[in-house]
Amino acid sequence: MICYKAAVVFQLRTVALLALCTQPLLGGVVLDGSFGTRGALPGPDFMITAPMGRQINSNLFQSFSQFNLNSSQSATFTGPSNIHNILSRVTDGNASSIDGTVRSDIPGANLFFVNPAGVIFGQHAHLDVSGSFAVTTANYLKLVGGGRFNANLGGHDTLTSAPVNAFGFLSTAPAAVPVSGSTFYVAPHKSFSVVAGDIPMNGSAITGIGSRVNLVSVKSPGEVQLDASNINSAIDVSQFTALGNINLNLTLIDTSGPGGGPVVIRGGNFYLNNGRISSQTTGSIRGESIDIATSGNVKIMNGGAISADTSGLGNGGNVTVTADSLRIRVMVSSPFIPGNSTSAIKTVGANSVKRASASSALPTPRTSWPHLRSRASYPIRAFSSSSTIRTRSGAGFVVSKRVASAIEFAHSPAYPGAAPRFESTSSARLCQAEISKPAKTVCGLYICPERFK
Numbered sequence: 001m002i003c004y005k006a007a008v009v010f011q012l013r014t015v016a017l018l019a020l021c022t023q024p025l026l027g028g029v030v031l032d033g034s035f036g037t038r039g040a041l042p043g044p045d046f047m048i049t050a051p052m053g054r055q056i057n058s059n060l061f062q063s064f065s066q067f068n069l070n071s072s073q074s075a076t077f078t079g080p081s082n083i084h085n086i087l088s089r090v091t092d093g094n095a096s097s098i099d100g101t102v103r104s105d106i107p108g109a110n111l112f113f114v115n116p117a118g119v120i121f122g123q124h125a126h127l128d129v130s131g132s133f134a135v136t137t138a139n140y141l142k143l144v145g146g147g148r149f150n151a152n153l154g155g156h157d158t159l160t161s162a163p164v165n166a167f168g169f170l171s172t173a174p175a176a177v178p179v180s181g182s183t184f185y186v187a188p189h190k191s192f193s194v195v196a197g198d199i200p201m202n203g204s205a206i207t208g209i210g211s212r213v214n215l216v217s218v219k220s221p222g223e224v225q226l227d228a229s230n231i232n233s234a235i236d237v238s239q240f241t242a243l244g245n246i247n248l249n250l251t252l253i254d255t256s257g258p259g260g261g262p263v264v265i266r267g268g269n270f271y272l273n274n275g276r277i278s279s280q281t282t283g284s285i286r287g288e289s290i291d292i293a294t295s296g297n298v299k300i301m302n303g304g305a306i307s308a309d310t311s312g313l314g315n316g317g318n319v320t321v322t323a324d325s326l327r328i329r330v331m332v333s334s335p336f337i338p339g340n341s342t343s344a345i346k347t348v349g350a351n352s353v354k355r356a357s358a359s360s361a362l363p364t365p366r367t368s369w370p371h372l373r374s375r376a377s378y379p380i381r382a383f384s385s386s387s388t389i390r391t392r393s394g395a396g397f398v399v400s401k402r403v404a405s406a407i408e409f410a411h412s413p414a415y416p417g418a419a420p421r422f423e424s425t426s427s428a429r430l431c432q433a434e435i436s437k438p439a440k441t442v443c444g445l446y447i448c449p450e451r452f453k
Helices: 002-021
Strands: 028-032 038-040 045-048 054-056 059-068 074-077 085-090 096-098 101-104 110-114 119-121 126-128 133-136 140-143 148-150 164-169 183-185 191-196 199-202 205-207 212-217 222-225 245-249 252-254 263-267 269-273 276-278 290-294 297-301 305-308 319-328 344-347 366-369 372-375 388-399 421-424
Touching: 059 074, 085 148, 101 110, 110 140, 126 183, 212 245, 245 263, 263 269, 269 290, 290 297, 290 305, 305 319
Parallel strands: 045 074, 059 085, 059 096, 074 101, 085 110, 096 119, 101 126, 110 133, 133 191, 183 205, 191 212, 199 245, 205 252, 212 263, 245 269, 252 276, 263 290, 269 297, 276 305, 290 319, 297 319, 305 344, 319 388, 388 421
Antiparallel strands: 028 038, 028 059, 054 059, 140 148, 140 164, 164 222, 366 372
């Protein structure tokens, strides 16, 4: 009951915050003069040219005292074709409200948008960027080799041509990046990153063909080690003593493509409420992983789903969830999962297992324990051998009693080692068993029925 009340309070606060954030601010883009040009740009289509900022070889730096877009406005960054990274900051101490289109006309250039006071995306917010995009409430961007781009004036910038490799936070309460009703299309095989305090997303969508999505929420000083322009970059948040909350409500993240793209989430608590994270492999390219790691809780509620499967020749990606506790609750109705009546984590295929022939005449074992189902369907498309659900504390793995078929894993007895792993430092909620009958050698792990009596 205590956990339930805490979740409700968090959701109410999120709704209140989003309601506040949906109130539009007057649009306007104003240069702060730190790189020479000062003053408001003419709208409603604001053109931000290279001479207004400072170019250091392949990096273009821009600095604003105000950056707000209403639904009828757009802001376009332009510059020479040799620009690889556009690094922009807002320095006046007020949050940016973006309810219009942010665009870059520089082919393949990555765009970084920094405002420590916060960034609010509304329902008309769109991206038109052919490179990767990162929005952050960090106090500075760290560049490889010691460069630094501060978000405050007089911060002693060290501007170089090196790429960004870290997001630096100095506050114990970094500002949030609320997203309400926004739809973001990420360029194929590029990255979309939010690195901030709390990240509440409501009724929004982030999609990209084989693209990567990074959501990182922090709540203390430290540096997030991340190359947001590299689709294969690792993320390190080990410097932080506290991490923030990520709440996806009625939100879709979809990186499906010929090879499903990676999704990486790092925070203190992660809530997926009636939303979906999907990375489906539709072609012959090996799918990438969905990797969720929190220092606290993961809750999948009301039809929330995490799916890394394959409908093509390539193997699907892995799903890894690392948390102090994982709770899955029954859904009410999900617009993202037609006909599904439960929250689910689904993996059909892992990149370490070969795809089976569609003509394989494999049996269809089905075993149902009180709160865990594992099944194989015919034809078998691929199997999961390295997907992991991991808990780190005594809270263990918890599935609400009301949930039937809470977790679904594809499996085939033709590959006895192809089973998802459940790991826990707690034996209070999770058991491991060796089922001798082949028809029941489905997963090898199950929730102890006696724990839910």
